[in-house]
Amino acid sequence: MTRYKIGLIVGSLRKESVNRKIALSVAEFASHKLDCEIIEIGDLPLYNEDDDANPPTVYSRFREQVAAVDGILFLTPEYNRSVSGAIKNALDVGSRPYGHSVWDKKPAAIISASPSPIGAFGANHHLRQSCVFLNMPLMQQPEAYLGQVTADKFDASGRLLDGPLKDVVTGIANAFASWVDLIEHGKRQIAEDAAHAGRT
Secondary structure, three states, rough: OOOOEEEEOOOOOHHHHHHHHHHHHHHHHHOOEEEEEEOOOOOOOOHHHEEEEEEEEHHHHHHHHHHOOOEEEEEEEOOOOOOOOOHEEEEEEEEEOOOOOOOOOOEEEEEEHHHHHOOOEEEEEEEHHHHHHOOOOEOOOOOEEEEEOHHEEEEEOOEOOOOOHHHHHHHHHHHHHHHHHHHHHHHHHHHHHHHHHHHO
């Protein structure tokens, strides 16, 4: 399997966010298949279309980072049955200027984690709706609503301890690696078919 570069987008800005810790764990568990890095979103000003002609430097940095990766893994908490303002703003910044979205055709998956039993189900599906509109091929299975995720599930370095949650996250990480490979293989095949058709 080809190695892929994956951007991790964490919707919580808290230093001790369980979603950030899940992101760090994914990066470790999938390191034999994926090169993962967190793309920070906390410093992005609120998107303003007036800035399109002269975007803030952090907009350009963020768009370049997203454009450079092969896939995106979103990790989202749930705020008021939806995603955080930070992650929605990141989607808006990356989707503009109109017609130049850096999200287009990026294979993606969503993990939502929360101390609550329902695992941020509402945020997961709100985010999924936005990603579908942004033309991101989303991994359908396994679904990843991680409930009752609390600080005691992690070691001092912020990585998941051995147990059922670690097993689930490891399975998701491996499934996402296969998903990205499937989508990227399909893109290459389409490009090859188009090039062949152009020669005949």
